[in-house]
Amino acid sequence: MTDELASIDEVRRRFDAHDYLADEGMATAVFLTLRLGLPLLLEGEPGVGKTAAAQVLAEVLDAPLVRLQCYEGLTANEALYDWNHQRQLLAIRLAESQHQQLTEADLFSEEFLVERPILRCVRYDGPRPPVLLIDEVDRADDEFEALLLEALGEGSVTVPEIGTFTARQPPIVVLTSNRSRELHDALRRRCLYHWLDFPEPERVVAILRRTAPSASAALIESAAQFVGHVRALDLEKPPGVAEAINWVAALSALGATELVRDVVVATLGAVVKTPDDRELVLESLDSYALG
Ligand SMILES: Nc1ncnc2c1ncn2[C@@H]1O[C@H](COP(=O)(O)OP(=O)(O)OP(=O)(O)O)[C@@H](O)[C@H]1O
Ligand SMILES: [Mg+2]
Known part of the structure; x- marks a missing residue:
């Protein structure tokens, strides 16, 4: 598996191809992550490509991509x-009707x-290990992190009534977090860590070219x-790459060929997501050279 992505440059090229x-x-x-076999913890603002990175890695x-979407109150029954x-x-009932007892x-x-994502990964028996995406781990509770640590550490899941399942090949694990709360040190320490920044302008342009070729x-x-x-404005919800992509799609849908005030205002809902933010952006338009 690691032979397939033999260098950093090759990772970049293969991701680019997707x-x-x-x-x-x-x-x-x-x-x-692939070389060392450690889980990768991706942190960053919303919409900077954390989830997409795991999806593309699987591609x-x-x-196979096995996704565990985290939320408050997530329990072992949903994860394991x-x-x-x-x-x-x-x-x-069937046994009773036949006068048998189970x-x-x-x-x-x-x-x-019933297999949930972590057991599914542990029992997976395909040619290559699955990619396990533990998405938005910061939304789950502390207790879930403890459970996760155990599962990741041991690479196995014990079902007391049946026995212990051990992964033939451990999954490639990607965790994402928006930093809505601090993760435990123990979990951080176990992972390779990467902070995803909003991409620099040239990369944003390159991404938009791919998503809106016309x-x-x-x-x-x-x-x-x-x-x-x-x-750069002091917004409550600064737009991420996702918003930039949607905005260009919206501009294209309206047949815009250049940024003029009317069309910017009409499509602002793709970029700005609260009334206060909208107000700030509208105010800023007066001093921004459009066109
Ligand atoms: N470097 C990139 N190259 C290509 N597309 C990208 C890149 N970064 C982000 N995107 C695109 O931006 C969109 C948002 O990305 P994604 O959903 O992965 O963000 P996220 O960081 O998981 O956001 P959230 O925290 O809201 O879950 C996706 O459509 C993704 O394909
Ligand atoms: Mg995401």
Whole structure:
């Protein structure tokens, strides 16, 4: 697997072939993650390409992507495994109707086991290890992190009723966080860490070219520049790459060929997401040279 991405440059080229333009830091982080077999923790503002990086990594490696979306209250039942209670009930009824009795061992067997992302990765038996994306880990609670550490550390999942499943080949793990809260030191220490910045203007232009090939170079350049201007204002929700992409799509949908005030105002909803931010951006238009 690591042979496939033999250098940092190759990581960059392969990501590029999947329309993800990684900078040197990102390509290095991915290369080292594969080389060292450590989980990669990607932190950064919203919309800077954290989730997409994991998705593209799976594509590049031609490996399945297993995604665990984190949220407050996420438990082991959603992350590791669960039991198919409905099927258990049905089995009990069926057995009763045939005057048979099911034992606990019958009911808590593989037949009724439901794989959740982490167990799915541990039991995965394909030619290449899966990419396990633990998305927005900062949204889950502390207790979940402890559980995660254990699973990552041991590369195995124990189902007390059945036994311990150990990964034949450990998954490639990518965690993302928006930094809505601090992660535990123990989790940080276990991972390779990369902070994703909003890309520099030339890279934004290059990304927009890929996503909107029919938009004119001039429109894309002025849009990228304007997004930079907006990001420099003191906004509550500064636009990320995602917003820049949507904005150029919106501009194209309206047939815009250059940035003029009317069209900027009409499409601002693709870039600015709160009334206060909208107000600030509108005010800034007076002193910004459009066109
Ligand atoms: N370097 C890049 N090259 C190509 N596309 C990119 C790049 N960075 C971001 N994008 C695009 O920007 C969009 C947003 O990216 P993504 O959803 O991965 O951001 P995120 O950091 O996970 O955001 P959030 O924190 O909101 O989940 C996607 O469409 C992604 O393809
Ligand atoms: Mg994301």
